[in-house]
Amino acid sequence: MVLVDTDVVVDCLRGTTPSREWLQRTSTEALGLPGVVAMELLIGCRNRAEIQHLQKFLNTFSIVWPDASEFARAYELLAEHRIETLLRDSGC
Helix, strand or coil, rough: CEEHHHHHHHHHHHHCCCCCCCHHHHCCCCEEEEEHHHHHHHHHHCCCHHHHHHHHHHHHEECCCCCCCHHHHHHHHHHHHHHHHHHHHHCC
């Protein structure tokens, strides 16, 4: 399953071509949306029409609720990636 981040969904909802194309290419795989991402998107809605549009769009995804150990592992991977990026960019 490919988990989709808030930035990608926001770009898709705004009609940004690269995000829509990526999402279409990826649609051969199961797409999931972390529950916290769905909540972030809901908070960004300004009115009932936007909420209804968002809910219709979100129905195309599986909403995934990672457990604490999965969030902890995601944090570890992000920290490792960030350290590697900083070292590479600093020339070390």
